[in-house]
Amino acid sequence: MSDSSSKPPATGGPGNWSFTRWSTIGQLEALEVHHPLFLATLFLQGAHLTHFAPKDERNWLWLSELARFQPGRAIRGGIPVCWPWFGDPLRNPPEIRKRIASSSAHGFARTALWRLEDVRESAHEVEVSLSLSANDDFQEHWDGHALALITFSFSIRGCQIALTTTNLSKAPLAFSQALHTYLPTDDIQRTRVLGLGNSQYIDTLKDWDYVSQEGPVYFEGEVDRIYETGEALTVVTPSGKRKLTSVGSDSTVVWNPGPGKAQRLSDFPDSAWQKMLCVETANAASDYRVLNEGQSHTLGVFIGRA
DSSP states (O other): OOOGGGOOOBOOSGGGOSSEEEEEETTEEEEEEEETTEEEEEETBTTEEEEEEETTSOOSSOBOTTOOOOTTOOOSBSBOEEBSOOSOGGGSOHHHHTTBOOOOTTBSTTTSBOEEEEEEEOSSEEEEEEEEEESGGGTTTBOOOEEEEEEEEEETTEEEEEEEEEEOSSSOEEEOEEEOOEEEOSOGGGOEEESOTTOEEEEGGGTTEEEEOOSSEEOSSOEEEEESOOOOEEEEETTEEEEEEEESOSEEEEEEOHHHHHTTSTTOOTTGGGGEEEEEEEEOGGGOEEEOTTOEEEEEEEEEEO
16 A cells, blocks of 8 residues: 555645545435546445546446445445445354344445545545444444544556544454455456465355365356455456455455346346456455454555556
8 A cells, every 4th residue: 555655735625626526426425536647436425436547548447337326225336345244244253243233235334424534636646535433323233333434545556445444442343344346347258367376265155165266266157255365466357457456354255246146136237247347355254353442454455557
């Protein structure tokens, strides 16, 4: 992740922004970054990034053409923030599960309204920070008190995301999470993920059995795996490569719904599984984290050219 000493200077309130402006998309409020070197779209609901692209390039993220921008509805595509639990609550470790009072997957952060903390701009970079205070307002979903701070750094080199969780309660806090990154491809069957070879993964489609990965990951149907590694990865598609470099993570989720599940997903075209994949920087399964009072943990990923 980039050194804090090289951060763009703070640029105050909206009246002082050069490249960033408020926008309403559907029924949701968003920040749109129109920098001479790159473009980005970031929603306050869910701290959800749906678009990033250097100038004259296509969106580096996949966004469903059926995505709906409505209060309380998760956006299909981009980078949903799964927090303070990942996946099915019942599949989380007991320390996490005992705090969850909801049957919904992936936590409440992806549909919660985050607060804008800061915008910093320079000739080369824009940095946007948002926060979510998970307190008594969320007690119907979760028993905990924590602060989530997420910072997006955009540049011609790529997009960097850092999600920092701080435990504000006196008791230890266990949580799982993921930056659920959707990536585009021209053809999923000619797409592969490099960097996961010789690692173990949990195959959630085979009763959560452990399997050893040999060589690149290919897609021949539905894939839903939790890899026990946080190594740098390269996603190879017919039109190019992307490198994902993670910090604070020893687990990676690789997902594609395949043709069958695609028909059951909301806001997802039946054939869209052929044009996307998810490679998620995570703290999932046995890689969940526990924070004592006042402790923090940062999960991050840099998405750049390979």
